[in-house]
Amino acid sequence: MRIGCATWLLGADRLLDAVRAACDAGLTAVSFGFAPQERLSADEMKELARIVENHDLLATMHTAVGQKGDTEWPKVLQQRLALIREWHEETGRLACITFDPGSYMEGDVREFDLVRSAEILRATAETFVPLGVRVGIENGYWCLNTVERLKEFSEKAGPKVGMLLDIGHVNICSKLNGLDPAEYIGSGPLEIIEVHVHNNNGQKDEHLPIGEGNLDLQRTFTALKARGFDNIATLENTDFDTAQKAAESWRRCAGIFREGWG
Numbered sequence: 001m002r003i004g005c006a007t008w009l010l011g012a013d014r015l016l017d018a019v020r021a022a023c024d025a026g027l028t029a030v031s032f033g034f035a036p037q038e039r040l041s042a043d044e045m046k047e048l049a050r051i052v053e054n055h056d057l058l059a060t061m062h063t064a065v066g067q068k069g070d071t072e073w074p075k076v077l078q079q080r081l082a083l084i085r086e087w088h089e090e091t092g093r094l095a096c097i098t099f100d101p102g103s104y105m106e107g108d109v110r111e112f113d114l115v116r117s118a119e120i121l122r123a124t125a126e127t128f129v130p131l132g133v134r135v136g137i138e139n140g141y142w143c144l145n146t147v148e149r150l151k152e153f154s155e156k157a158g159p160k161v162g163m164l165l166d167i168g169h170v171n172i173c174s175k176l177n178g179l180d181p182a183e184y185i186g187s188g189p190l191e192i193i194e195v196h197v198h199n200n201n202g203q204k205d206e207h208l209p210i211g212e213g214n215l216d217l218q219r220t221f222t223a224l225k226a227r228g229f230d231n232i233a234t235l236e237n238t239d240f241d242t243a244q245k246a247a248e249s250w251r252r253c254a255g256i257f258r259e260g261w262g
Contacts, residue, residue, distance in 0.1 A: 001229070001261070002058055003254045004029025006196075006236040010246050015039050016047060021243040023055045025250035029095070031060045031194075031234045035083035049091060058095045060194055060232055062138075062164070065102030065117045081124065088133060095232055096134040096193045097124060098164035101143050112143035118156035125160035134193040136162035141172040141205065145179065147187045154189040163190035165224075168198040168205060168236075171215040175202025181216065185223035192229050197257060198237040209237040209253050210260075217260050225261075233257060 007018035007030050015036060022030050036048055052059070061084050066073035081097070088094035099121060102113035117137060125135040137144065137153065144150055154161070165185065173179035185192075199213030200206040210217060235253050240246040 002028040002232045003257055004031055004058070004060065004232055004234045005246070005250045006031045006033070006062070006234055008033035009236065009239055010243060011239075013039060014243070016044060016051075017243040018246065019048065019051055019057070021247040022057070022250065023051065024243075024247040025254060027235075027250060027254060028056065029058045029060065029232045029234065031062055031232075031236075032084075033062055035061070035080050036087060037083045038080065052091060052093055057093065058232065059093050060095050060234065061097045062100075063097070064100040065113065065120050065137075068102065068104035068113050068116060077120075081127070085128070085131070088131060092132075094133050096136060096162075096164075097128060098136045098138055098194055099124075100138055101140055103143070110142060112140075112149075114153060114156060118153060118158075118161075121161045122156075122158050125158070129160045134162055134191075135160065136164045136190065136193045138164040138166055138196070139169055140166075141169040141176075145169070145173045145177070147184055147189075150188045150190055161190065162193040163188065164194045164196060165192045166196040166198075166236075167215060167220050168196065168200050168207065170220070171200055171202055171213070172205065175214070181220055182223045185220070186226055192224070192227060193231055195224065195229065195231075195233045196236045197233050197253070198235070207236060207238050209235075209249060211253065211256050217256075221261055 005022050010018040102117040103110050170181050174181050199208040199210050199215045
């Protein structure tokens with residue numbers, strides 16, 4: 001298993017700083033919130049390729065399905081996916097692409113756009129899975145938060161689509177709605193292709209470092225091991241002022257994760 005970090009937590013325009021900080025922290029994976037070409041110059045892209053190769057990093061990309069009715073986002077998403085495919089074909093370093101669920105507003109309530117989300121992930125999987133890149137959707141604390149809802153999505157999206165398991169979101173559902181984390185992780189129909197690792201106090205999405213908050217990390221690990229999880233665990237805790245602070249936090253959290261995982 002590889003431990004990585006969410007590079008966007010250092011700021012969208014500090015991608016190279018975040019990747020260097022990940023290396024300083026001893027991590028072996030990085031997660032992008034966009035295609036690197038969207039932010040980096042040609043020379044910076046060469047530097048990214050050098051760092052990735054020298055440190056044997058794998059990458060994941062996390063993006064969004066978008067809100068129903070947004071006519072511009074689908075164009076942006078298609079351009080982003082084309083760029084990330086180009087980057088992977090050049091480097092071979094992309095492990096998976098994951099999506100925030102699509103949504104729409106029903107009065108004051110945010111609803112899950114099941115049909116559109118399934119269509120976009122199914123189409124993305126058809127393109128990327130043959131290239132060795134997995135595709136998955138992230139569970140939210142507001143949607144895909146029961147095994148039954150995961151099954152409903154899986155039936156629409158098809159067998160090539162997996163799941164980004166956000167354990168912070170699971171903790172919120174556990175504390176607010178009585179969700180059993182072990183049952184949710186163990187019985188879900190989707191392959192877990194990546195895990196977002198952060199903590200909270202069970203009331204809101206605080207993105208605290210593991211070691212803080214009230215997530216039962218050991219029980220979560222037990223459930224993940226029972227599923228045979230051996231992919232990428234991405235640290236997604238808090239924002240940082242400097243790359244040095246990011247590296248220190250990622251190094252500390254990775255140590256907690258490795259010790260707990262055993």
